[in-house]
Amino acid sequence: MSRKLTVVYDACVLYSNHLRDVLMQLATTGLFRAKWTEQIHDEWTRNLLANRPDIDSNKLRILRQVMNLAVPDCLVTEFDAVVPALNLPDPNDRHVLAAAIIAKADRIITVNLKDFPADTLSSYGIEAQHPDSFIAELINLEPWRVRAAMQTIQKRFKNPPMSFDGYMEVLMQQGLTTSVSTLRQLQGEGN
Numbered sequence: 001m002s003r004k005l006t007v008v009y010d011a012c013v014l015y016s017n018h019l020r021d022v023l024m025q026l027a028t029t030g031l032f033r034a035k036w037t038e039q040i041h042d043e044w045t046r047n048l049l050a051n052r053p054d055i056d057s058n059k060l061r062i063l064r065q066v067m068n069l070a071v072p073d074c075l076v077t078e079f080d081a082v083v084p085a086l087n088l089p090d091p092n093d094r095h096v097l098a099a100a101i102i103a104k105a106d107r108i109i110t111v112n113l114k115d116f117p118a119d120t121l122s123s124y125g126i127e128a129q130h131p132d133s134f135i136a137e138l139i140n141l142e143p144w145r146v147r148a149a150m151q152t153i154q155k156r157f158k159n160p161p162m163s164f165d166g167y168m169e170v171l172m173q174q175g176l177t178t179s180v181s182t183l184r185q186l187q188g189e190g191n
Helices: 011-015 017-027 038-051 057-070 091-102 118-122 131-141 143-156 164-173 177-190
Strands: 006-009 033-035 107-109 127-129
Touching (some): 017 057, 017 131, 143 164
Parallel strands (some): 006 107
8 A cells, every 4th residue: 555645735825715725625535645834834824914914813823723623633843953954945945845854745735836946855755746736636536526625615605605617717816727627627527
C-alpha cells in the first residue's frame, strides 16, 4: 500500500474565502493529507485583516480553530530548526518549505510557483503545484468524489442561493480554469 499524498497549503491559497473553502472541503474527502502551520495561519489572516478591516478578527480566530478541527493531524510543528538552512527567492517563504520537509509532504500548494523553485524543492522530494492543477489532478483520480465536494460547497449558498454554473463562475475567478472546465463536463454527464 502506498503512502497517501501529503500537501502543505501555502498562505496564499488560504487567503481567498472561495479557494480556501474548496481546498478545505477537498481536505475532508480523504483523497490526500492536508497540512499547514500556525505561522501559515498567521500569514493569511494577517494579510486578510490588513486588506479587509471590516472582517472581525475573532471570526477568523474561530475559523482557524474550525479548520484545524476539520482536518485531523493538519498542524505541522517543530519545523523552526530547519528554516535557517533553506534558501528560497523570498526568505519569508522558508517556513512553508520547512513545514513541508518536516511533514514529509509531496507538494506545496501555492499560486506563487516562482517562490518555490523546482530545483530547490526537488532535492527534498517536494514540488510546488498551483491549486488549479492540483484540483484537476484530484478530479482525474476521483471525479465524482470531487464533484460531490464542489456540490456540497455550492449548496451552502443560501442567501442568495447559487446554481452549480454560478459557482463554477466563482471558481473561474479564482483561477481554477482547468478544474472548472472538467467539472462542467462532469456536470453535463451527471444530468
